[in-house]
Amino acid sequence: MDNKYLLLTPGPLTTSSTVKKAMEFDYCTWDDDYKKITQSIRQSLLALADVNPSKYTAVPIQGSGTYGVESVISSVIPDSGTLLIAMNGAYGKRIGQMADVYGINHIDLVVDEQSPVLLSDVKSTIENHPEITHFAMIHCETTTGILNPIEDIVPWVHEKGIVTIVDAMSSFGGIPIDVSGINIDFLISSTNKCIQGVPGFAFVIAKKSILETTAGIARTLSLDLYDQYNEMEKNNGKWRFTSPTHVVHAFAQALEELKLEGGLQRRYKRYQSNQKQLASGMEHLGFKLLIDEKWQSPIITSFIYPTDDFDFQEFYNELKEAGFVIYPGKISQVPTFRIGNIGEVYRDDIARLLKAIEQIQNREKAL
Numbered sequence: 001m002d003n004k005y006l007l008l009t010p011g012p013l014t015t016s017s018t019v020k021k022a023m024e025f026d027y028c029t030w031d032d033d034y035k036k037i038t039q040s041i042r043q044s045l046l047a048l049a050d051v052n053p054s055k056y057t058a059v060p061i062q063g064s065g066t067y068g069v070e071s072v073i074s075s076v077i078p079d080s081g082t083l084l085i086a087m088n089g090a091y092g093k094r095i096g097q098m099a100d101v102y103g104i105n106h107i108d109l110v111v112d113e114q115s116p117v118l119l120s121d122v123k124s125t126i127e128n129h130p131e132i133t134h135f136a137m138i139h140c141e142t143t144t145g146i147l148n149p150i151e152d153i154v155p156w157v158h159e160k161g162i163v164t165i166v167d168a169m170s171s172f173g174g175i176p177i178d179v180s181g182i183n184i185d186f187l188i189s190s191t192n193k194c195i196q197g198v199p200g201f202a203f204v205i206a207k208k209s210i211l212e213t214t215a216g217i218a219r220t221l222s223l224d225l226y227d228q229y230n231e232m233e234k235n236n237g238k239w240r241f242t243s244p245t246h247v248v249h250a251f252a253q254a255l256e257e258l259k260l261e262g263g264l265q266r267r268y269k270r271y272q273s274n275q276k277q278l279a280s281g282m283e284h285l286g287f288k289l290l291i292d293e294k295w296q297s298p299i300i301t302s303f304i305y306p307t308d309d310f311d312f313q314e315f316y317n318e319l320k321e322a323g324f325v326i327y328p329g330k331i332s333q334v335p336t337f338r339i340g341n342i343g344e345v346y347r348d349d350i351a352r353l354l355k356a357i358e359q360i361q362n363r364e365k366a367l
């Protein structure tokens, strides 16, 4: 068996032993008891989003988070529509790739990877392009750890009569989002990020009045969002195709544990305090942060390589040996690595990580 380690990556992440234990039963995907679990998950997600269940619905989609984003992009924009995509990292770019694959008209608002997307840029793009019907942006751009200000941007866009899509993959459940207050029409997230389940499905929180106008638009069968919704509504939580039964049960447990922790606000506080402890500890050890504190998310932090000859692979290997797995960087302008602080990760874990990094530094100095 491999050495055990703590995942300091933003999903999959370290889950609790009780979440893992919940996977020890083989459920039947069509059984009524199982369908009840799916229905309760859908209700819990709406409660977590703090939305009115008569106005919003939660629709799970098999696959990783990308499948959920692709389900929305390929299912809700008609051929006559035009999608504006705000991009300041890999996940915004990925939505552009999806639009290309399906031949959806799109306008890309490309922003520097080290800067947030700002309302002023979105405004001028929309004012120059009256043909825009749909708008997509990323909340926490996990590429760098920037938290884009959806609360400034989405209400303005919605006011223009544009359908709003937010990829909140790495923030939903860990950072409060006023979904109905800021008028998000489609929000996408997945099991294995802030809700701390295991990987296996994505979910969409959708405004019903918009979703119900999208029947027949889908460009694929398996990612047809409306059809998945329709089947679940008609058939009390029945997934159209084989569902990830173990993942579903683990996710129900993860949602329960989020409640037990004290809810979303408490989890948000823990993530914030983890991130602050990590950032200040790393700065103390001589590392510099890529992103300005004002835009830094409490989820994942990018650190600039401390020297020109910094050997990330070696650093990674030594940390793995010490029981921690971190993430390489994902941007081209500056060499960076990333450390996530979500999952079953607490104050002591961050303290142990910082100690391990200090020991690596001391060994290097002694060479």
Ligand SMILES: *Cc1c(COP(=O)(O)O)cnc(C)c1O
Binding pocket: 011, 064, 065, 066, 067, 069, 091, 138, 140, 141, 142, 167, 168, 169, 170, 190
């Ligand atoms: C994790 C993530 C995704 C989805 O990634 P998958 O590997 O498909 O799960 C999409 N957007 C953002 C912002 C993410 O952090």
